[in-house]
Amino acid sequence: xxxxxxxxxxxxxxxxxxxxxxxxxxxKKPVFGAxxxxxxxxxxxxxEKVAKELYQLVEKKKAEILPKKISEYQIIEMAExxxxxxxxxxxxxxxxxxxxxxxxxxxxEQEAEGQCNSECKTIERSCQEVMGNSDTDIxxxxxxxxxxxxxxxxxxxxxxxxxxxxxxxxxxxxxIPGEPFVPKPSKEAEMEKILRSMEGMPGAPNMQMYSRxxxxxxxxxxxxxxxxxxxEDDDPHFPSKLAKVLREKESKKDDWKEKITKGIKTTGExxxxxxxxxxxxxQQWWKRIKASHTNENS
Numbered sequence: 001x002x003x004x005x006x007x008x009x010x011x012x013x014x015x016x017x018x019x020x021x022x023x024x025x026x027x028k029k030p031v032f033g034a035x036x037x038x039x040x041x042x043x044x045x046x047x048e049k050v051a052k053e054l055y056q057l058v059e060k061k062k063a064e065i066l067p068k069k070i071s072e073y074q075i076i077e078m079a080e081x082x083x084x085x086x087x088x089x090x091x092x093x094x095x096x097x098x099x100x101x102x103x104x105x106x107x108x109e110q111e112a113e114g115q116c117n118s119e120c121k122t123i124e125r126s127c128q129e130v131m132g133n134s135d136t137d138i139x140x141x142x143x144x145x146x147x148x149x150x151x152x153x154x155x156x157x158x159x160x161x162x163x164x165x166x167x168x169x170x171x172x173x174x175x176i177p178g179e180p181f182v183p184k185p186s187k188e189a190e191m192e193k194i195l196r197s198m199e200g201m202p203g204a205p206n207m208q209m210y211s212r213x214x215x216x217x218x219x220x221x222x223x224x225x226x227x228x229x230x231x232e233d234d235d236p237h238f239p240s241k242l243a244k245v246l247r248e249k250e251s252k253k254d255d256w257k258e259k260i261t262k263g264i265k266t267t268g269e270x271x272x273x274x275x276x277x278x279x280x281x282x283q284q285w286w287k288r289i290k291a292s293h294t295n296e297n298s
Contacts, residue, residue: 032116032117032118032120032121033118033121034118034121034122034124034125034126035118035119035121035122035178036122036125038098038105038122038175038178039122039125039126039129040168040169041104041105041168041169041171042098042105042107042122042123042126042168043126043129043130043163043168044157044163044164044168045106045107046107046123046126046127046130046163047130047153047156047157047161047163047164048153048157048164049092049096049107050082050083050127050130050131050156051149051152051153051155051156051157052149052152052153053082053089053092054078054079054082054138054142054152055142055149055152057078057082057089058070058075058078058142061074061078070143071143072139072140072143075139075142075143076135076136076139078139079131079134079135079136079138079139080135082127082131083124083127083128083130083131084124085116085120085121085124090124090127091113093120093123093124093127094113094114094116094120094184095109095110095111095112095113095114096108096109096110096119096120096123097109097110097114097119097181098119098122098123098178100171100175100177102171103170103171103173104168104170104171105168105171107123110181110183112183112184112186112189113183113184113189114181114182114183114184115182115183115184117178117179117182118178118179119178119179119181122178130156130157130161130163132161134156134160134161137160138152138155138156138160141155141160
């Protein structure tokens, strides 16, 4: 029963957010791979960037949890996630453009996040090669010694790893340029952050993107036509009331992630009372969805 409640929360949340997202943003995107041959030319710069980003993450976390002190485990978690594009700690990668300058490749930071293409994947792969199994060591170093940015860069890139022990080789003249940096629409960036924050939520495994039309068609779940066998005291407008509550929460000026979190918490108590009655509604709705998809495929 708990899973049904969690599925409901996810569906309604994605439904509401999707009404603000153009259909084009829900379309499948081409899959890019890392250009491994470019890693030697950017490895040192990536290492320096990782050290600086990790330092800033730690300082930001310290300020957030005052007067408590940051734990070594929290720093380890940041170090583990800083090279994973699926994690918030790796958002910095999305703002980097690889630019060819003569016989060198330069990492140029942009103001906004860009579309993740082969350059994005290349930076992620380079970051992973730099960190390797050093996340625990670097976290212990930060926790124990509280170094400055310069000391942290030197420790990670020269002492702990060999990323910057020698100069990168010159870029060959025949290198094929990478894709141009394309800024990501703000709504798409916010949508990705919301979905990423839902990863690992019980009841929402392997959640995937649907088109706006698909999500809008899901609005008829729990309608009165499927409630013939329910008691007269059931509330047929429960989904719409839940949607109204979430929309009211959306009107606040907090960031998207905070809005969704607050909306889920606010509706939690309401969902407890409606879970049993909604079970049959969900089952009937799901049968209709599968039937419609079957008809479309045929």
